[in-house]
Amino acid sequence: MRPGQQDGDWRALWADYGPKLLLFARQQTPELGAAEDVVQEAFVRYWKSRQKSPELTPTLLFTLVKRIATDYARKSAARRWREAEAQALNEGEAYFEDSFAERDRRELVEATLQALPESQREVLVLKIWGDLTFDEIGKTLDLSPNTAASRYRYALNQLRGLLAPAVS
Amino acid sequence: MNEPLDELEAELKRWQPLAPGPALEARIAARVDATEARGARVLGLPRWFWWAPVGMAAALGAMALVWLPPRQESGPATGSAETREAKAAPGAPSRRPSGYRPVRIADYLLDARDDGIIYTSATTPFRKIRYQVLSTSQWRDEADNETVQVLVPRENTVLIPMNVY
Numbered sequence: 472m473r474p475g476q477q478d479g480d481w482r483a484l485w486a487d488y489g490p491k492l493l494l495f496a497r498q499q500t501p502e503l504g505a506a507e508d509v510v511q512e513a514f515v516r517y518w519k520s521r522q523k524s525p526e527l528t529p530t531l532l533f534t535l536v537k538r539i540a541t542d543y544a545r546k547s548a549a550r551r552w553r554e555a556e557a558q559a560l561n562e563g564e565a566y567f568e569d570s571f572a573e574r575d576r577r578e579l580v581e582a583t584l585q586a587l588p589e590s591q592r593e594v595l596v597l598k599i600w601g602d603l604t605f606d607e608i609g610k611t612l613d614l615s616p617n618t619a620a621s622r623y624r625y626a627l628n629q630l631r632g633l634l635a636p637a638v639s
Numbered sequence: 640m641n642e643p644l645d646e647l648e649a650e651l652k653r654w655q656p657l658a659p660g661p662a663l664e665a666r667i668a669a670r671v672d673a674t675e676a677r678g679a680r681v682l683g684l685p686r687w688f689w690w691a692p693v694g695m696a697a698a699l700g701a702m703a704l705v706w707l708p709p710r711q712e713s714g715p716a717t718g719s720a721e722t723r724e725a726k727a728a729p730g731a732p733s734r735r736p737s738g739y740r741p742v743r744i745a746d747y748l749l750d751a752r753d754d755g756i757i758y759t760s761a762t763t764p765f766r767k768i769r770y771q772v773l774s775t776s777q778w779r780d781e782a783d784n785e786t787v788q789v790l791v792p793r794e795n796t797v798l799i800p801m802n803v804y
Contacts, residue, residue, distance in 0.1 A: 481671050485664060490656035493663075507663045515670045515755070567654040580654055599651045631647050 481518050488529055489514075491601050492536055494566055498593045499540035503564045509540045533601060533611045537593075583633045591626035594619050666756065673753045673766070696747075696775050696790055739778040739787065747773045749792075756801065765798040 492513065496506035513535035521527045566584065569577040584592060597603045597611060598619075608619040754767040774791045 481667075482664075485667065489659045489664070493659045494656035507659065510659065511663060511666050511670070512755075514667055515674075518671055519674060565657055568657055569654075577654065580651070595651075599648060600656050627645075627647060630651070634647060634650065 481514075484518075484529065485514065488532055492532055494600055495533055495593065495596050496536050496540060497566065498589065498596050499537065500544060505543060506540075509536055509543055512539050530603060530607050530611065533597060533603065537611060580634065583630055586633075587626050587629060591622045591629070594622040595626040595630075598623050669766075670753065670755050696773070696788065738780045738782050739785075740781065741776060742779045742786075743775070743777040745775050747775065749773055757798070763800050766801055768797050768799065770795045770797065 489510070492510045493506060496509045496513075497503065500506050500509065513532055516539075517527070517529075517532050517535055520531075565577065566581045567577050584595070587595065593612065594608055594614075597608045598605070601608075603611065605616040605619045605623070608614070608623075609616040612619065614622075748770060750771040752769045752771075754769060756764050757767050758764050772793045772795060774793055776789045778787045778789070779785070780787075
């Protein structure tokens with residue numbers, strides 16, 4: 472946790488967790504606007520709660536994103552997106568930052584991520600980009616840590632075949 | 640179980656998630672700042688302070704009941720008030736609600752809650768704010784010095800149009 476986060480500076484927390492939360496939310500609901508709504512609600516709820524309970528860790532943010540996205544999908548047309556097959560991202564709605572030279576590679580990484588089953592993809596996102604441990608992932612997704620680790624390994628194995636040439 | 644990153648993990652981690660746009664940050668800022676401003680305005684004082692009007696109103700009501708002067712009855716005080724009124728001597732002024740005059744009317748803001756931004760079919764988003772108010776009114780009958788206090792809790796919902804840039 473950054474120093475600024477201790478003294479009530481929500482912007483420091485946002486700078487640190489905003490990109491991670493948005494990436495995770497987009498695994499729950501691929502539509503960018505809906506994902507932003509989910510992240511906004513989760514962040515504001517967490518921040519309000521932390522004013523009363525400073526001991527709450529930011530890991531809770533991911534749990535809130537998951538719950539709110541689930542509620543959102545139940546209540547709105549986002550269900551269609553959730554139940555749909557993985558769809559190509561629209562132009563300008565990339566997952567990751569890139570330079571012009573790396574655009575092809577970035578699109579390949581995003582396409583392979585989308586090809587993963589959602590259950591594996593969300594574990595991978597929380598582990599790689601959320602910096603969560605398997606224990607924390609388990610609590611966030613209501614899984615055992617062993618199940619989270621297994622899904623993570625499955626995801627990596629699937630990605631390895633597609634991304635290995637560039638990695639090596 | 641949490642081993643060091645291998646080559647593929649390192650490759651994936653190299654990609655930085657896209658930062659949320661400034662519009663999303665502005666939306667969060669509006670809600671967080673509104674909450675903190677409300678906290679400074681409403682919750683900055685001890686919570687009992689905001690319940691003080693309720694307590695004062697209740698105390699006033701109790702005092703009014705205790706300090707009511709005894710009624711001048713010609714006979715023994717038996718039966719209900721309606722019965723006593725019916726037994727009153729002919730020609731005596733009857734106590735009707737019309738004898739009461741308002742002496743004090745006040746609204747006390749107990750709490751204000753920001754429910755965030757809502758989107759309607761219109762293009763302009765609205766900020767939804769709920770105010771919890773205690774409306775009090777005090778009525779007095781000068782003829783027999785009776786006081787009645789009415790407390791009505793209310794909740795007002797206000798939609799404030801927002802400018803979007």
